[in-house]
Amino acid sequence: MVTLVRPANEETIMTHYSSQRRAYLTLVLISLFCLMPFFWVVLAAFDPKASQFLQIPDGITVNHFWNLLANESGVRWVLNSVGIVGTATFLTLILAGFGGYALSRTQAWWKRPLLYAIILVRIVPPPALIVPVYKVMLFLNDWINGVINSLTSDVAQQMLLSRMFSFVDGYLGLILIQTAMQLPLAIWIMKTFFDAIPKDYEEAAALDGASQWQTVRHVLIPLALPGFAAAGLFAFINAWGDFLMPLMFTSSPELQTLPLGMFRAFLRVDAIDYGFLTALAVIYTLPAVIAFAFARKFLTQTFSGGVKG
Amino acid sequence: MSQIELINIKKNYMGTEVVKGIDVTINEGEFAVIVGPSGCGKSTLLRMIAGLEDISSGELKIGGKLMNNVSPDQREIAMVFQSYALYPHMTVAENIGFALALKKTDKAEINRRVLEAAKMLELEHLLERKPAALSGGQRQRVAIGRAIVKRPKVILFDEPLSNLDAKLRVQMRTELMRLHREFGSTIVYVTHDQVEAMTMAQKIIVLNNGHVAQMGKPMDLYRDPENTFVAQFIGVPKMNLLRGNLQADVFTLQSGQKLQLDCGYSDGVNLQLGVRPEHLKLELLAQGSGSENNSEHSWTVDVVERLGVESFIHLCNAARDVLVLRLEGDCDLQVDSKVAVRFDCSHCYLFNDAGVRLLPNSAAMHLAG
Numbered sequence: 001m002v003t004l005v006r007p008a009n010e011e012t013i014m015t016h017y018s019s020q021r022r023a024y025l026t027l028v029l030i031s032l033f034c035l036m037p038f039f040w041v042v043l044a045a046f047d048p049k050a051s052q053f054l055q056i057p058d059g060i061t062v063n064h065f066w067n068l069l070a071n072e073s074g075v076r077w078v079l080n081s082v083g084i085v086g087t088a089t090f091l092t093l094i095l096a097g098f099g100g101y102a103l104s105r106t107q108a109w110w111k112r113p114l115l116y117a118i119i120l121v122r123i124v125p126p127p128a129l130i131v132p133v134y135k136v137m138l139f140l141n142d143w144i145n146g147v148i149n150s151l152t153s154d155v156a157q158q159m160l161l162s163r164m165f166s167f168v169d170g171y172l173g174l175i176l177i178q179t180a181m182q183l184p185l186a187i188w189i190m191k192t193f194f195d196a197i198p199k200d201y202e203e204a205a206a207l208d209g210a211s212q213w214q215t216v217r218h219v220l221i222p223l224a225l226p227g228f229a230a231a232g233l234f235a236f237i238n239a240w241g242d243f244l245m246p247l248m249f250t251s252s253p254e255l256q257t258l259p260l261g262m263f264r265a266f267l268r269v270d271a272i273d274y275g276f277l278t279a280l281a282v283i284y285t286l287p288a289v290i291a292f293a294f295a296r297k298f299l300t301q302t303f304s305g306g307v308k309g
Numbered sequence: 310m311s312q313i314e315l316i317n318i319k320k321n322y323m324g325t326e327v328v329k330g331i332d333v334t335i336n337e338g339e340f341a342v343i344v345g346p347s348g349c350g351k352s353t354l355l356r357m358i359a360g361l362e363d364i365s366s367g368e369l370k371i372g373g374k375l376m377n378n379v380s381p382d383q384r385e386i387a388m389v390f391q392s393y394a395l396y397p398h399m400t401v402a403e404n405i406g407f408a409l410a411l412k413k414t415d416k417a418e419i420n421r422r423v424l425e426a427a428k429m430l431e432l433e434h435l436l437e438r439k440p441a442a443l444s445g446g447q448r449q450r451v452a453i454g455r456a457i458v459k460r461p462k463v464i465l466f467d468e469p470l471s472n473l474d475a476k477l478r479v480q481m482r483t484e485l486m487r488l489h490r491e492f493g494s495t496i497v498y499v500t501h502d503q504v505e506a507m508t509m510a511q512k513i514i515v516l517n518n519g520h521v522a523q524m525g526k527p528m529d530l531y532r533d534p535e536n537t538f539v540a541q542f543i544g545v546p547k548m549n550l551l552r553g554n555l556q557a558d559v560f561t562l563q564s565g566q567k568l569q570l571d572c573g574y575s576d577g578v579n580l581q582l583g584v585r586p587e588h589l590k591l592e593l594l595a596q597g598s599g600s601e602n603n604s605e606h607s608w609t610v611d612v613v614e615r616l617g618v619e620s621f622i623h624l625c626n627a628a629r630d631v632l633v634l635r636l637e638g639d640c641d642l643q644v645d646s647k648v649a650v651r652f653d654c655s656h657c658y659l660f661n662d663a664g665v666r667l668l669p670n671s672a673a674m675h676l677a678g
Contacts (some may be wrong), residue, residue, distance in 0.1 A: 200394035203361050208408035208455075209382035218407075222398040 038250040045282045050275035064279035076254065077261035078283060083173060084246075084257060085239040092186045093228055095179070100190025100227075101220070105199070115191070122184040126244055126295040128271030133177070134168075134248065141167040169251050177245050182235035190233065199282035237288050258284050310432045311372050311385075311495045312337045313358065318367035320353050321592035327353055329519035330367070335512065340489050340496045344506040344542070345516035352467055354516070355499045359388050359465055389464040391472070395455070396442040401427075402436040405454045411668065421564035426454040429491070441653070446477045453485075457492060466498040482508055488661060503543050515539050537664035540583050546621060546633045548585050548658070554578045555659070563628035566606055570654050574671035580667070583658035586621065586635035590651040591642075608632065609648045615639055624650065 036054065044050035045064055067259035068074035075126065085100050103111060104106045148161045167173035201223065205215040221228075250256065255265070310550040311337040320328035328350040335341040343351045356362040358369060371374045376384055389410075395404050403410075406423045414422075430450040440448055449469060456464050466485075470478045486509055489496055500506060506513045507527045514524040515538070519661035521538045523530055527544045534540035541547040553562045556576050560568045566583070585614075594607060610622040610630075620640040624632040632650060642648070 129480040200390050200391060200392045207381045207388050208412045214411060219396060
């Protein structure tokens with residue numbers, strides 16, 4: 001590319017500024033266009049007369065949130081989502097920590113093929129996996145229900161245990177599915193992260209007299225915190241936003257998660273309550289934003305300085 | 310007792326032998342330096358002493374006890390890593406006191422010992438800092454503090470100065486020697502830098518290709534190298550080696566130059582004559598004189614390195630032999646000028662084709678007797 005250098009006279013400087021102004025103006029317009037739905041969601045959530053149009057509210061109300069938490073099954077949906085996604089994220093982090101560490105440290109020939117096989121699970125579109133996964137889960141479900149029935153003959157207890165531990169239409173199944181879906185990316189993140197942690201730290205800890213567990217607890221976990229934060233953030237946000245798996249693996253209204261609840265509220269035959277929907281959307285968005293705010297500290301944190309100068 | 314004995318120690322990596330049977334004894338309180346080029350197995354040997362690598366065969370004894378299968382923390386050793394390996398999430402005080410905290414030592418006792426180590430290393434004002442906020446030299450001292458706070462019988466150093474700049478390296482060398490004097494621990498120090506080995510060691514172990522090429526006191530290695538490897542590894546610039554034949558105590562270089570050796574060596578062909586740069590003398594050849602044309606005696610100045618206090622002259626001759634010669638002080642020799650070189654034959658060494666030192670008959674007889 002040839003760059004012509006002109007003397008910086010007043011005219012060219014003015015042209016430069018005005019072209020920059022035009023560029024910024026365009027960017028601002030595009031940003032406004034993108035932010036419009038969010039404005040609408042936030043405004044409508046607090047608007048006593050929320051509608052499908054973007055409008056400045058006459059007053060401010062928190063009634064939509066009250067409705068959601070008091071009258072509807074809103075609390076249950078939020079708790080279901082938090083419980084399932086939270087547990088799945090926790091499980092993902094534990095498994096990805098072990099898996100990522102092992103894959104980082106091993107020199108075995110199968111390391112690379114296994115890594116690509118793991119990421120393949122992530123590449124395959126989830127709907128393509130529904131039928132085989134459903135088959136497997138159904139098989140496991142029959143087995144666990146057999147176990148539950150043999151444990152107790154009390155129907156109420158059976159119902160409760162089945163809700164907790166069923167593989168289809170139960171918490172356990174949904175947690176495991178979410179964990180399995182988030183694990184490949186988390187393992188890759190953790191593996192890459194452990195690659196950057198020199199083995200010297202572990203050897204120094206061994207010479208200091210640390211046991212395996214003490215090395216993990218006092219050295220590896222603190223060093224890998226930014227990695228855990230990144231992996232956890234991605235796992236949480238992905239699982240939080242997942243619609244397909246709860247749709248496929250739950251049928252009881254008691255098990256519905258937030259996205260499913262929103263979907264069903266939107267599809268109601270009677271008049272759509274936009275205030276209710278947008279309040280739900282705000283609550284649905286919040287955890288992801290909060291999770292990001294927490295993880296940001298770790299994501300940007302560098303951990304240089306321990307090794308070399 | 311913290312004597313270290315290595316008895317026929319070997320290490321195999323997937324069928325490749327990297328340490329090929331090493332027998333070394335490092336006495337209690339000795340400062341031993343293992344030195345050798347990259348890939349000679351010196352770090353592997355150190356890691357085997359530390360317990361970070363398995364020993365394929367042979368015996369390792371520390372203080373008379375067999376240590377082959379003893380875990381690193383039970384060996385009463387400490388190690389300073391090349392990378393320092395300071396825990397970045399801990400402060401200097403926590404780094405130094407980590408080993409004591411793991412042993413559930415009393416908190417007051419930990420503080421006392423950390424402070425004691427910090428005072429010795431002049432780190433008191435840095436105790437609350439994280440490693441990222443320290444300079445290279447300070448990190449190095451924290452790493453040493455972490456090693457000495459355990460009061461180990463043996464301290465291992467794995468190329469600890471290689472990440473420091475030249476000035477700091479000189480300073481740390483003297484500090485390490487002082488620490489050794491004060492502590493009296495046995496030290497095993499690995500480096501590829503022969504200057505570190507010469508200045509600090511009480512015993513140098515020169516490794517080459519998984520074998521001990523020679524070991525002994527620094528000046529013994531310098532004065533009496535047993536082979537061309539040690540001869541060239543110890544001393545800067547390295548010893549000059551010139552090929553030639555010996556007949557009736559006259560060594561004939563490839564260029565035809567003849568040198569009278571009067572020590573009574575056996576005759577031989579394809580030998581190597583070793584002479585250090587400081588044992589060569591320069592003689593300028595007058596322009597147009599007959600000796601300038603006498604090509605077998607004339608050397609051409611190739612490079613002149615002027616360091617002020619001394620100068621190194623790189624020379625070559627018609628047979629493409631290369632010599633480096635040391636002169637006191639400055640010199641204003643021009644490149645491409647012709648010079649003659651006088652060899653100090655009382656400081657010449659003779660090696661056979663395989664690089665093994667040959668001794669004069671009198672010395673050989675003396676040794677045999």
